[in-house]
Amino acid sequence: MTLDQAMQLAQQHFQAGRLTEAETIYRQILAQQPNHAEAHFYLGNTAKALGKLDDAIAAYQRALALAPGSAEIHASLGTALKDTGRLDEAMTCYQRALAIKEDFPDAHNSLGNALRDKGQLDDAIACYQRALVLRPGFPEAHNNLGNAFKDVGRLDEAIAAFRQAIKLKCDYFSAYSNLLFTLHFHPASDPSSIFAEMQEWDRQCARPLKRFVQPHANDREAFRPLRIGYVSADFYEHASAFFLLPLFRHHDRRQFEVTCYAQLAQTSATTQQMQACVPHWRKIVGRSDADVAAMVREDKIDILVDLKLHTGGNRLLVFAHKPAPVQVTWLGYPGTTGLETIDYRLTDPHLDPPGLDDAFYSEQSIRLPSTFWCYDPLTLEPAVNAPPCLESGIVTFGCLGNFCKVNDAVLSLWAGILNAVAGSRLILMAPEGRCRQWALSCLGRDGIGPERVEFAAKQPRLDYLRAYHRIDIVLDTFPYNGHTTSLDSLWMGVPVVTLAGRTAVGRAGASQLNNLGLAELIARNPDQYVRLAAGLAEDRPRLSELRSTLRGRMEKSPLMDAASFTRHVEAAYQAIWRNWCEVR
Numbered sequence: 212m213t214l215d216q217a218m219q220l221a222q223q224h225f226q227a228g229r230l231t232e233a234e235t236i237y238r239q240i241l242a243q244q245p246n247h248a249e250a251h252f253y254l255g256n257t258a259k260a261l262g263k264l265d266d267a268i269a270a271y272q273r274a275l276a277l278a279p280g281s282a283e284i285h286a287s288l289g290t291a292l293k294d295t296g297r298l299d300e301a302m303t304c305y306q307r308a309l310a311i312k313e314d315f316p317d318a319h320n321s322l323g324n325a326l327r328d329k330g331q332l333d334d335a336i337a338c339y340q341r342a343l344v345l346r347p348g349f350p351e352a353h354n355n356l357g358n359a360f361k362d363v364g365r366l367d368e369a370i371a372a373f374r375q376a377i378k379l380k381c382d383y384f385s386a387y388s389n390l391l392f393t394l395h396f397h398p399a400s401d402p403s404s405i406f407a408e409m410q411e412w413d414r415q416c417a418r419p420l421k422r423f424v425q426p427h428a429n430d431r432e433a434f435r436p437l438r439i440g441y442v443s444a445d446f447y448e449h450a451s452a453f454f455l456l457p458l459f460r461h462h463d464r465r466q467f468e469v470t471c472y473a474q475l476a477q478t479s480a481t482t483q484q485m486q487a488c489v490p491h492w493r494k495i496v497g498r499s500d501a502d503v504a505a506m507v508r509e510d511k512i513d514i515l516v517d518l519k520l521h522t523g524g525n526r527l528l529v530f531a532h533k534p535a536p537v538q539v540t541w542l543g544y545p546g547t548t549g550l551e552t553i554d555y556r557l558t559d560p561h562l563d564p565p566g567l568d569d570a571f572y573s574e575q576s577i578r579l580p581s582t583f584w585c586y587d588p589l590t591l592e593p594a595v596n597a598p599p600c601l602e603s604g605i606v607t608f609g610c611l612g613n614f615c616k617v618n619d620a621v622l623s624l625w626a627g628i629l630n631a632v633a634g635s636r637l638i639l640m641a642p643e644g645r646c647r648q649w650a651l652s653c654l655g656r657d658g659i660g661p662e663r664v665e666f667a668a669k670q671p672r673l674d675y676l677r678a679y680h681r682i683d684i685v686l687d688t689f690p691y692n693g694h695t696t697s698l699d700s701l702w703m704g705v706p707v708v709t710l711a712g713r714t715a716v717g718r719a720g721a722s723q724l725n726n727l728g729l730a731e732l733i734a735r736n737p738d739q740y741v742r743l744a745a746g747l748a749e750d751r752p753r754l755s756e757l758r759s760t761l762r763g764r765m766e767k768s769p770l771m772d773a774a775s776f777t778r779h780v781e782a783a784y785q786a787i788w789r790n791w792c793e794v795r
Contacts, residue, residue, distance in 0.1 A: 262496030409549025444524030457773035609682035626657030
């Protein structure tokens, strides 16, 4: 085989998703031709697709040593560095690529990704827009622009960008997932409209894969130990860790054999903690959906659990292959995947009051007895302090959740609360840039001056938790409530006032507060939301009592009873397994 034939064969393997075969051939070529820059470059691409980021970086660096004037190699090295979290080095690579080739849309797009990861969202948006000027039919740039618009709360523009990406590339799975997830944040969305979009996604992206579904040979013994598989990209220092570690630590190993399928290129300390809790760990980065489905079948998984829904990095198309006889979704957020091939969704009676929205889920709802979440903060620090208003005399409201949950209606009600509580202030987590000016403009329209508003940036977890020391009351967002951030707030002794919504994601606050016996902090309409928050702000003894008791309430509640929560989940698994065994 000639060198050209070997390169061509390796590329064919790469394009077909046979990455290991491609990697082998590139290494064989380089063993014979160690100064072949193009082979080093393509080896880097293959290693990156396999999640071997250190190998990819080394290959790109060798390629650059041989071809320093290649904008494409500089940009590819930048992406590998970005994926390892080395953002400043990545940005330098993109800038070098653009210095060589200014009209390089891929480099502008990739620089936007690094800027977005750094929280420089206005600059990221400008990069994506520049990429689209250079290449209007660039679906990836439209998708990335949509994500940046979502991050700054420009939801209409985000949705339009995702739709444009899908129009350009009708099977653009990740853009479709981004669209479906973003719809949950939009105030105009309701369960019916979201479900209609989910069904269209299933028709376009998932149903064509039904031809690959194979019969299941699992032993139909109803009461035997079960093999459970969990699929996620979040087995690291992600909010999901606060809920997965308690479950993994308490699984009954005699009755449940757990395998994690990790869409994760690199491991971390949290990853290692999870690995220590489960007997089997499979890395699925760089593996095709068909390959992962085959792996699940070979592992004889009885119940396969999706932990992502339509959040980033999901592998829902693996579930479209139906590799396990019973498939479940949980945790990413309380919603629906839209997939016909996922049988059940875990929820609770507060998120999903029986009969309310069942018609708008493709899965059958399994209501755990108390709570959808079981939380472990993974730290006892920092300690709870006294309400800051007792010392300052000024009540400080706060919201430290994702800014994409903030909208005009939310800011209008928050302004009403600030107007009702003389001298009160608001601490709001928001990215730097135009979105802060927009928030100030909305609040100013209702009479709240900028001197009463303080913005916070994203920060390391302990610093973020310490920020609650400066907040008396957290104001929940709607139509998408705080989820993990509300539990963090309650752990820090800060009460949350919530407005229950039309969708399950908007009833998260109601679920958490009901599990704490604090239903009096749940508003059923906007006027009541303002009254509850303002009334609590004026009741300093009540604030003090809540501050000193909330952490203890949390520890004694279903929200932190990991043993009971795990038994409830396991009972659900056993029940749905018996259902499958009874169907012949």
